[in-house]
Amino acid sequence: MKGTASGLNAARGRALIMASVCLVHVLAIAAVLQTSASDLTAKPSSVIRASMLPGMPAMSPNPEDVPKEKPKPVKPKTPKPKTAQTIAAVAKEDAAPTAMQAPAPEPEKEVEDEGGGAAGNEGQGESITEATSNYLSNPAPRYPPMSRRLGEEGKILFKVFVDTEGKVKDITIQQTSGFKRLDEAALEAIRGWTFTPARKGEEKVAAWVIIPFVWSLKG
Numbered sequence: 001m002k003g004t005a006s007g008l009n010a011a012r013g014r015a016l017i018m019a020s021v022c023l024v025h026v027l028a029i030a031a032v033l034q035t036s037a038s039d040l041t042a043k044p045s046s047v048i049r050a051s052m053l054p055g056m057p058a059m060s061p062n063p064e065d066v067p068k069e070k071p072k073p074v075k076p077k078t079p080k081p082k083t084a085q086t087i088a089a090v091a092k093e094d095a096a097p098t099a100m101q102a103p104a105p106e107p108e109k110e111v112e113d114e115g116g117g118a119a120g121n122e123g124q125g126e127s128i129t130e131a132t133s134n135y136l137s138n139p140a141p142r143y144p145p146m147s148r149r150l151g152e153e154g155k156i157l158f159k160v161f162v163d164t165e166g167k168v169k170d171i172t173i174q175q176t177s178g179f180k181r182l183d184e185a186a187l188e189a190i191r192g193w194t195f196t197p198a199r200k201g202e203e204k205v206a207a208w209v210i211i212p213f214v215w216s217l218k219g
Contacts, residue, residue, distance in 0.1 A: 083140060131162040131198040131209040141189035143215070144181045151217065152179045156186050158211040162195040164204040186213045 144152075154177025161170040166190055176183050190211060197205035 054093075084110045127200075128205060128207060129164070129199040131160075131207055132196045137194040139189070141185045143217070144185050147179060147181045147185075147215070148217065152177075152182055153215050153217055154178050154182055156183055156213045156215075158190055158213060159208055160190060160195070160211050161206065161208050162197055163206045164197050165197040168193060168195070168209070169206070182191070182215045186215070 155175070156173060156177045157175035159172045159174050160168055163169050171190060172188060173183060173187065177186075190213070195209070197204040198209070199205065
């Protein structure tokens with residue numbers, strides 16, 4: 001019995017020794033680990049600091065190195081041509097054309113009577129006073145607008161037969177103006193004119209009379 005008890009005690013002693021050795025190793029490892037951790041936390045990380053130098057004046061380039069800009073050529077100003085004033089002679093819209101009256105008849109002038117004979121050949125010796133138009137009361141025709149724009153002018157000779165009451169009974173054109181519009185406008189106007197009838201002595205007679213008429217834009 002004593003031999004068994006001593007064997008157990010020896011085994012316990014060895015177990016305690018082994019446990020002590022293991023504990024020492026654990027403590028040693030823990031100390032090493034703690035030392036490494038403290039070294040890592042104690043060493044600060046190196047920080048690179050960049051310091052700003054005092055402000056230095058800006059370096060301006062050498063004037064000789066700067067390429068000089070060539071001056072742009074100045075284009076000479078071409079004077080604009082002045083517009084010449086256009087002077088146009090424009091007849092007024094309501095301006096009446098110039099109408100030439102028949103010349104005053106001479107006392108001995110022969111005028112064709114209604115029968116076509118010459119009154120001066122009659123044996124009575126009485127002359128016939130030529131019929132005349134009263135231009136103060138006879139309106140002048142309006143200038144045809146197209147003729148006005150085209151600048152048409154001209155002189156017309158009308159042969160007008162006037163009765164004893166001064167009315168126009170017949171009218172023909174002896175000389176044209178060269179423009180149909182002017183001829184027709186004057187012809188239409190003279191048809192409505194009133195004349196002073198021709199006279200044979202104290203008696204009114206029907207007779208032919210020559211009426212000159214002028215269309216003019218200058219009047």
